[in-house]
Structures are given as C-alpha cells and as structure tokens.
Amino acid sequence: MGWTHDEHPGHEGYLVATEREANGTWHEVRYPDDQKRPVSSLLVACDCGWRSPRLVAPMGSMWFPFIVEIPERYRERAHELWRRHFDSLPDRPTLSAGDLHFEWPAG
Numbered sequence: 166m167g168w169t170h171d172e173h174p175g176h177e178g179y180l181v182a183t184e185r186e187a188n189g190t191w192h193e194v195r196y197p198d199d200q201k202r203p204v205s206s207l208l209v210a211c212d213c214g215w216r217s218p219r220l221v222a223p224m225g226s227m228w229f230p231f232i233v234e235i236p237e238r239y240r241e242r243a244h245e246l247w248r249r250h251f252d253s254l255p256d257r258p259t260l261s262a263g264d265l266h267f268e269w270p271a272g
C-alpha cells in the first residue's frame with residue numbers, strides 16, 4: 166500500500182492526515198472511531214518515524230480508515246518528498262581501501 170524502496174528496506178512511506186485540536190495542538194488522524202472526512206492538512210510519513218513538515222492538503226484530499234487519498238496529480242510529488250528523506254539518513258558504513266590494507270607495527 167505504501168511506498169517502498171529496494172535500497173532502504175525497513176522504510177515504508179505513506180500520507181498522514183493531521184487535524185488541529187481546540188487547544189491548538191495537532192494530532193495525526195488514525196483512530197478507529199475517526200470517520201471518513203476531508204483533509205486540510207497532511208504529512209508525508211515513514212515507518213522509521215520520519216515526518217515531513219506539515220503541508221496544506223490539496224483540494225479533494227480525503228481520509229478513509231486508514232489511508233489518505235490525494236488527487237492523482239499530487240501523488241508523485243508526495244512520493245518524491247518521501248524519497249528525499251533518504252538523503253538525510255546517516256551514512257551507511259562502507260569499506261574503504263584503508264580498511265583492507267594497513268601496516269603491522271614494525272617490531
């Protein structure tokens with residue numbers, strides 16, 4: 166259902182609707198008793214815990230238990246935002262030539 170990336174197993178991207186409470190705090194819409202509704206604000210999210218900045222939802226966005234549907238023409242853009250969070254991941258360990266060749270102390 167969500168976006169996946171061959172080089173980054175363990176990450177799955179999706180959209181999350183957010184709503185503002187009366188007290189001004191925001192919550193993510195994801196509860197079983199939340200009903201189908203228009204979405205005015207959303208985040209691009211990832212299973213790893215990453216969240217995009219809050220975005221104004223395109224007109225026509227809807228939340229259904231438990232997915233957010235946005236108009237077709239915005240989907241690629243949302244996908245791109247998710248893919249971009251890989252750019253900010255810590256570098257994966259890689260072997261360099263120096264790891265494979267070192268001098269034993271003389272002696």
Ligand SMILES: [Zn+2]
Pocket residue numbers: 175176177211212213214215250
């Ligand atoms: Zn991720």
